[in-house]
Amino acid sequence: MIIKRTVDMTRQSDDVIVKTLSRLLIPFIQIYALYVIAHGHYSPGGGFQGGVILGASLILLVITYGLDNALRRMTERLNTILCSLGVFIYAGIGLLCVILGGNYLDYKELDQILHVGIAQARSLGILGVEVGVGIAVMAVMVSIFLDISTGGLPSKRKET
Amino acid sequence: MEVTILVQAADESFRILEESRNRARQVLDTAARLTSEAQILQRKRVEAIFKGAKQTKAEVIRFISTFILLLGFWLLLSGHYDLFHISIGVLCCGLVSHTSHALLFANPRAGDMRVIVKRFIVYVPWLMYQIIMSNLHVARLALWPKRLIDPKIIEFKSKLESDISMVTLANSITLTPGTITVDVKDGVFYVHAVSKKVAEDLMTGEMEDRVAHIFMEADHVYVQDILDMAPIFVELK
Numbered sequence: 407m408i409i410k411r412t413v414d415m416t417r418q419s420d421d422v423i424v425k426t427l428s429r430l431l432i433p434f435i436q437i438y439a440l441y442v443i444a445h446g447h448y449s450p451g452g453g454f455q456g457g458v459i460l461g462a463s464l465i466l467l468v469i470t471y472g473l474d475n476a477l478r479r480m481t482e483r484l485n486t487i488l489c490s491l492g493v494f495i496y497a498g499i500g501l502l503c504v505i506l507g508g509n510y511l512d513y514k515e516l517d518q519i520l521h522v523g524i525a526q527a528r529s530l531g532i533l534g535v536e537v538g539v540g541i542a543v544m545a546v547m548v549s550i551f552l553d554i555s556t557g558g559l560p561s562k563r564k565e566t
Numbered sequence: 567m568e569v570t571i572l573v574q575a576a577d578e579s580f581r582i583l584e585e586s587r588n589r590a591r592q593v594l595d596t597a598a599r600l601t602s603e604a605q606i607l608q609r610k611r612v613e614a615i616f617k618g619a620k621q622t623k624a625e626v627i628r629f630i631s632t633f634i635l636l637l638g639f640w641l642l643l644s645g646h647y648d649l650f651h652i653s654i655g656v657l658c659c660g661l662v663s664h665t666s667h668a669l670l671f672a673n674p675r676a677g678d679m680r681v682i683v684k685r686f687i688v689y690v691p692w693l694m695y696q697i698i699m700s701n702l703h704v705a706r707l708a709l710w711p712k713r714l715i716d717p718k719i720i721e722f723k724s725k726l727e728s729d730i731s732m733v734t735l736a737n738s739i740t741l742t743p744g745t746i747t748v749d750v751k752d753g754v755f756y757v758h759a760v761s762k763k764v765a766e767d768l769m770t771g772e773m774e775d776r777v778a779h780i781f782m783e784a785d786h787v788y789v790q791d792i793l794d795m796a797p798i799f800v801e802l803k
Contacts, residue, residue, distance in 0.1 A: 434636070
């Protein structure tokens, strides 16, 4: 026996307070997440934390404005691409260091192509890796949440 | 015999005259119709262009104001004011305002934002005063709990219209000690009040009036309405 399950793509929160406040807060949450990622080499935080905050802002969007609305901004295809892109950036910078003659993720070798001094090269290398980690973590968070909320069903637009 | 021929000829000429007149009228009518249709089409096209330009302009304004707000927030967070960090900030703000400029300014009547901000700043000290006063009242309730505590849920229909004003009122009620907004459904507020005095204070509706004043609602004239009316008055003159 096959049980047919459908996902209500347009289900939204019906509370005006939750909807309005999340509408006003989501851009600031996203900017905060990007700040955490971009200042990870100076202050606490970094790729993972920023990525989680960025993912949480998208999850808040799904909860309040419905799957349909959120998938218009962040399609599952784009999400998968970002997921791999993040890992690619991380591994790519690591392997670039190996190619340039150092160890894996040995940022001082990046000075050979950036010409900015060893300390600056290390800083930029860490920033690049953090951006990669942030993108990957955000995409994975969102993809896990989408899988849970759609019950693993392929989330196509409902044909009406 | 000749008379009949004459009459026939006259009839014929009349008929031809009538026919040609009819045809001329038809042609004129068609011409007039075509011209008016062309005019309507032209007007519609101009209106569409104007409307599209208006929409694009509104979108650009929304984008720019979101961008400025977010960049201010970024500069507040970031302590590093060198070129590298600020350029990262500009990049991030551009990205976020591209994806979510429709979120922050979803209110269509955002033209009079400066007035709203000014009135909101005036509203905050009054709210602070209310919070302090009801704090004292709740402290008294806590010290002599016997007579005064009378918890109940009151329910009132609000005259507020937009979501943002309803949220402001609901949060102001929750911030004031003694009252908590339980739910807002279709403009009806369900508020839990801890004592009779608090409930009566709320039911006077002063807070609601002030919130309505901030967002220019209910008994206030919209600025946009006046702007819309202005061309009509000019034409009447």
